[in-house]
Amino acid sequence: MSLPVDAVTALHAFQNAPGWxxxxxxxxxxGERLPALSDEDKVDANRVHGCESQVWLVGELRxxxxxxxxxxxxxxxxGLVALLLARxxxxxxxxxQQVDLPDWFNQLGLGRQLSPSRSNGLNAVLQRMRDLxx
Amino acid sequence: xxxxxxxxxxxxxxxxxxxxxxxxxDSAATTQKPQALLDALxxxxxxxxxxxxxxxxxxGAHATQAFEDSRSKVAQWLNAGDRGQIIFTHGATSAxxxxxxxxxxxxxxxxxxxxxxxxxxxNLLPWQQLAKRRALKLVILPLNADxxxxxxxxxxxxxxxxxxxxxxxLSNVLGAWQPLPALLAMAKAHNALTxxxxxxxxxxxxxxxxxxxxxxxxxxxxxxxxxxxxxxxxGRNEALQQLQPWQFGGEMVLDANYHDARFRPAPxxxxxxxxxxxSVIGLGATLDYLAGLDQDAVSAHEAALHDxxxxxxxxxxxxxxxxxxxVALASFTVQGVHNADLAHLxxxxxxxxxxxxxCAMPLLKSLQLAGAIRxxxxxxxxxxxxxxxxxxxxxxxxxxx
Numbered sequence: 001m002s003l004p005v006d007a008v009t010a011l012h013a014f015q016n017a018p019g020w021x022x023x024x025x026x027x028x029x030x031g032e033r034l035p036a037l038s039d040e041d042k043v044d045a046n047r048v049h050g051c052e053s054q055v056w057l058v059g060e061l062r063x064x065x066x067x068x069x070x071x072x073x074x075x076x077x078x079g080l081v082a083l084l085l086a087r088x089x090x091x092x093x094x095x096x097q098q099v100d101l102p103d104w105f106n107q108l109g110l111g112r113q114l115s116p117s118r119s120n121g122l123n124a125v126l127q128r129m130r131d132l133x134x
Numbered sequence: 135x136x137x138x139x140x141x142x143x144x145x146x147x148x149x150x151x152x153x154x155x156x157x158x159x160d161s162a163a164t165t166q167k168p169q170a171l172l173d174a175l176x177x178x179x180x181x182x183x184x185x186x187x188x189x190x191x192x193x194g195a196h197a198t199q200a201f202e203d204s205r206s207k208v209a210q211w212l213n214a215g216d217r218g219q220i221i222f223t224h225g226a227t228s229a230x231x232x233x234x235x236x237x238x239x240x241x242x243x244x245x246x247x248x249x250x251x252x253x254x255x256x257n258l259l260p261w262q263q264l265a266k267r268r269a270l271k272l273v274i275l276p277l278n279a280d281x282x283x284x285x286x287x288x289x290x291x292x293x294x295x296x297x298x299x300x301x302x303x304l305s306n307v308l309g310a311w312q313p314l315p316a317l318l319a320m321a322k323a324h325n326a327l328t329x330x331x332x333x334x335x336x337x338x339x340x341x342x343x344x345x346x347x348x349x350x351x352x353x354x355x356x357x358x359x360x361x362x363x364x365x366x367x368x369g370r371n372e373a374l375q376q377l378q379p380w381q382f383g384g385e386m387v388l389d390a391n392y393h394d395a396r397f398r399p400a401p402x403x404x405x406x407x408x409x410x411x412x413s414v415i416g417l418g419a420t421l422d423y424l425a426g427l428d429q430d431a432v433s434a435h436e437a438a439l440h441d442x443x444x445x446x447x448x449x450x451x452x453x454x455x456x457x458x459x460x461v462a463l464a465s466f467t468v469q470g471v472h473n474a475d476l477a478h479l480x481x482x483x484x485x486x487x488x489x490x491x492x493c494a495m496p497l498l499k500s501l502q503l504a505g506a507i508r509x510x511x512x513x514x515x516x517x518x519x520x521x522x523x524x525x526x527x528x529x530x531x532x533x534x535x
Binding site for chain 2: 020021024025052054073076
């Protein structure tokens with residue numbers, strides 16, 4: 001399965017980031033590029049629980065392809081969510097079920113953000129995405 | 135000014151963490167352990183484990199002796215004397231649940247339980263749920279601006295309907311000693327039972343349960359440089375008369391038939407099942423170690439380090455302290471910075487601090503905060519640990535601002 005264009009860009013940028021500082025800057029840049037969610041999307045029903053910050057996630061199938069939108073009030077989780085969307089947006093339902101998201105974050109050098117003790121909410125976002133995608 | 139810790143080398147994990155570039159500043163969550171404890175655990179497991187209070191054989195006798203020696207050491211640590219008993223539980227939370235279930239029969243509809251606004255969930259939820267089971271009123275003592283239980287309000291709220299008061303000695307979020315003597319006097323004036331959550335308080339200084347005069351005092355071993363899976367409940371003899379067994383099984387029984395049973399008095403009657411034997415023995419070793427330290431020197435070190443922490447935080451712009459911390463810890467937020475972002479960047483730099491609600495969600499909500507960062511100190515920390523934290527904090531804030 002070939003990577004979406006955004007994902008290739010992300011992979012290139014993060015794999016060339018030399019340290020935590022550079023990775024943090026990149027994360028914040030990716031977060032800033034995430035389109036704002038409308039107020040009607042930022043409702044409790046779209047809240048992902050289990051996050052220290054507030055995260056909202058909505059998704060719909062358009063012509064057989066998943067299109068997710070998300071946002072957060074914290075900047076680094078917003079970046080992590082942006083990287084997640086870069087990997088999954090545009091995938092078909094079958095492709096979405098096959099994609100190995102922990103491996104994706106490992107490739108980006110961000111695997112630790114998914115460790116079970118992290119309460120940043122990335123795990124909860126992945127779970128919500130799986131629930132939405134059935 | 136450098137503040138070295140003379141006890142740092144007694145805790146082997148501190149050096150191990152340092153080799154992993156980790157600076158441990160989360161001792162209010164759990165502490166690192168002294169070598170003396172590791173040695174005691176190894177000795178116990180390497181020389182013959184056995185169950186306690188059951189077997190007539192020699193290993194059983196040794197284990198029981200060591201187990202009961204630990205009980206005496208805990209009693210001495212709290213200066214329980216012959217006024218009460220030490221009961222071992224599986225944690226402070228477990229001890230508080232034992233009280234909330236074992237005292238339940240004393241409550242009637244409309245009776246009041248008094249707690250405070252700063253309670254850890256462990257000293258909130260057992261009482262909240264008891265109140266729901268028995269249609270009681272849970273009364274919440276408010277705090278003043280310094281993070282202390284407001285005594286004027288308490289004098290209004292503690293009254294003839296108060297059957298029990300359960301409050302923390304030292305807040306795990308605000309780091310402030312609570313005015314226990316005044317609160318205990320109010321509760322006793324109305325014949326209410328009194329429970330002190332000493333989970334944080336017991337770690338700093340020495341406390342005397344006879345002088346305090348509370349009915350029950352609870353703490354957890356792992357926050358006091360001891361093993362986990364072990365809690366301590368001190369109960370005054372008269373108060374223990376009113377406590378009923380909560381969990382059943384094992385050697386807590388005096389005589390059992392198919393359809394009824396009689397149970398032992400305290401402490402064994404409240405220690406159902408096999409207790410955490412190794413942890414109890416380990417806590418004894420930790421207390422021996424702690425008792426051998428110069429307590430004045432420990433207190434002076436803790437005070438100097440805490441002062442260093444507060445001064446460093448105050449020297450930085452936009453930092454808002456929660457309450458007026460007096461010892462052990464400081465919780466803070468930074469204006470315009472999400473605490474999740476700050477926690478993320480401190481973690482990236484190997485700074486082990488706690489972020490979030492600190493198991494005191496109602497308190498954080500009342501302060502209108504989604505969370506806060508908490509730096510907490512152990513007797514092994516030194517000023518270099520704090521310097522590394524401040525450096526990481528500055529770096530993080532530079533990135534985020």
